[in-house]
Amino acid sequence: MMETDTITAISTPIGEGAIAIVRLSGPEAISIAATIFTGKNLHEVESHTIHYGKIIDPESEEVADEVMVSVMRAPKTFTREDVVEINCHGGMVAVNRVLQIVLDQGARIAEPGEFTKRAFLNGRIDLSQAEAVMDLIRAKTDKAMNVALKQMDGRLSSLIQRLRQDLLETVAHVEVNIDYPEYDDVEEMSHEMMRKKTKEVHEEIQKLLSVAKQGKILREGLATAIIGRPNVGKSSLMNTLVQENKAIVTDIPGTTRDIIEEYVNVKGVPLRLVDTAGIRETEDIVEKIGVERSRKVLKESDLILLVLNYNEPLSDEDRNLFEAVKGLEYIVIVNKTDLEQKLNMDEVRELAGEKPVIATSLVREEGVEQLEEAIRNIFFAGEIESGDLTYVSNVRHIQLLKKAAKALEDAMEAIELGMPLDVIQIDVTRTWEFLGEIIGDTASDALIDQLFSQFCLGK
Numbered sequence: 031m032m033e034t035d036t037i038t039a040i041s042t043p044i045g046e047g048a049i050a051i052v053r054l055s056g057p058e059a060i061s062i063a064a065t066i067f068t069g070k071n072l073h074e075v076e077s078h079t080i081h082y083g084k085i086i087d088p089e090s091e092e093v094a095d096e097v098m099v100s101v102m103r104a105p106k107t108f109t110r111e112d113v114v115e116i117n118c119h120g121g122m123v124a125v126n127r128v129l130q131i132v133l134d135q136g137a138r139i140a141e142p143g144e145f146t147k148r149a150f151l152n153g154r155i156d157l158s159q160a161e162a163v164m165d166l167i168r169a170k171t172d173k174a175m176n177v178a179l180k181q182m183d184g185r186l187s188s189l190i191q192r193l194r195q196d197l198l199e200t201v202a203h204v205e206v207n208i209d210y211p212e213y214d215d216v217e218e219m220s221h222e223m224m225r226k227k228t229k230e231v232h233e234e235i236q237k238l239l240s241v242a243k244q245g246k247i248l249r250e251g252l253a254t255a256i257i258g259r260p261n262v263g264k265s266s267l268m269n270t271l272v273q274e275n276k277a278i279v280t281d282i283p284g285t286t287r288d289i290i291e292e293y294v295n296v297k298g299v300p301l302r303l304v305d306t307a308g309i310r311e312t313e314d315i316v317e318k319i320g321v322e323r324s325r326k327v328l329k330e331s332d333l334i335l336l337v338l339n340y341n342e343p344l345s346d347e348d349r350n351l352f353e354a355v356k357g358l359e360y361i362v363i364v365n366k367t368d369l370e371q372k373l374n375m376d377e378v379r380e381l382a383g384e385k386p387v388i389a390t391s392l393v394r395e396e397g398v399e400q401l402e403e404a405i406r407n408i409f410f411a412g413e414i415e416s417g418d419l420t421y422v423s424n425v426r427h428i429q430l431l432k433k434a435a436k437a438l439e440d441a442m443e444a445i446e447l448g449m450p451l452d453v454i455q456i457d458v459t460r461t462w463e464f465l466g467e468i469i470g471d472t473a474s475d476a477l478i479d480q481l482f483s484q485f486c487l488g489k
């Protein structure tokens with residue numbers, strides 16, 4: 031499908047707020063740029079070259095900005111159309127003037143995500159790659175960026191394609207067996223083949239889903255609560271984490287404005303110190319609302335930092351906190367180790383079980399490195415860190431993977447019940463379709479429009 035008009039938008043490269051680019055894509059991109067550019071004749075320059083010059087408003091003949099213009103001819107471009115990028119240097123006022131001039135010359139302002147949509151429609155990228163572009167724009171940490179880059183690179187796509195191919199081949203095999211029964215027990219053999227294949231694909235999908243949580247965390251930050259009795263050092267811990275680690279700007283779409291959040295990046299793990307229902311720093315959560323309800327609140331956290339005082343004996347309040355975090359992901363922090371020991375560390379270790387116990391003196395800035403290591407280890411443990419895994423970090427993908435897994439489970443159940451093969455095939459085909467939706471193979475036009483409208487302008 032080819033779009034015929036030329037679109038434009040301001041597109042700021044990731045991490046470089048100072049430079050802004052006016053990007054054009056479409057059949058008129060080069061001639062529009064050539065009309066308003068002084069310098070080389072852009073009609074004659076080679077593809078994928080960059081040129082210095084000025085943008086002149088043809089009407090007033092005034093100079094709008096000093097620029098570098100790159101010219102990229104179809105089809106080796108992001109959109110597979112002619113693309114021109116005007117790198118402006120004169121700040122936002124100049125950029126807007128350049129954009130206005132480009133629009134005066136007949137380009138149309140791009141809808142959000144329209145560049146990426148064209149790339150998709152022109153076959154340059156598939157749907158999961160397009161969504162990865164969106165994730166890339168929102169990526170909060172280097173790790174999250176890597177996940178998005180890998181996905182854009184097509185890792186998820188190729189895995190999904192392989193699984194679909196497997197399913198398709200199995201169905202085809204079974205059909206052949208039915209049509210050409212060389213053995214009496216063809217029915218039995220086909221069931222066996224189905225059983226093996228559905229199990230294999232199901233395992234692969236489960237694997238993807240199990241790392242999906244990490245992916246989501248990477249994008250949205252780990253909801254983290256700091257709890258402990260009054261005066262143990264919760265505020266000090268919060269301040270230390272915020273000061274030692276570059277705070278991340280928070281503008282995740284869809285988050286409620288009145289939730290107080292503080293983002294910090296701890297060794298690649300984005301922590302979202304959340305204050306939903308006042309759990310960010312809660313002195314008396316258990317006392318106030320009881321163990322049961324505080325458990326409910328704490329369950330919404332991905333990570334809990336439970337702070338104790340080395341200088342005081344363990345109290346019932348402390349024991350209640352241990353009770354409240356049972357079964358959740360938590361780290362015990364024994365603070366104020368610069369003071370005299372009054373805490374029974376054996377009891378603390380016993381209560382903590384396998385969870386890490388980290389000794390700190392926040393006033394002396396001791397133990398913070400160990401705490402950060404512990405946080406990092408929880409979420410980048412073992413294979414997750416190998417970097418070779420395909421992460422699924424997109425909510426839509428996770429939904430579809432779950433549906434695919436469910437359809438496969440239906441198929442597996444039907445196999446166990448010895449149902450006829452054509453019944454089993456319905457579930458297998460459904461699985462194949464759900465997987466296809468991830469990469470846009472069976473996605474409807476409405477879905478595609480909706481997805482691309484979520485993109486930032488200029489991408």
Ligand code: GDP
Nearest residue numbers: 260261262263264265266365366390391392393
């Ligand atoms: P919160 O009530 O749990 O938030 O505790 P704060 O962070 O407000 O700290 C309570 C008091 O303990 C403050 O006076 C801190 O300066 C002090 N404090 C915090 N960490 C340490 C520490 O490691 N050693 C010592 N000696 N005092 C600390």
Ligand code: ZN
Nearest residue numbers: 264265266311
């Ligand atoms: Zn406090």
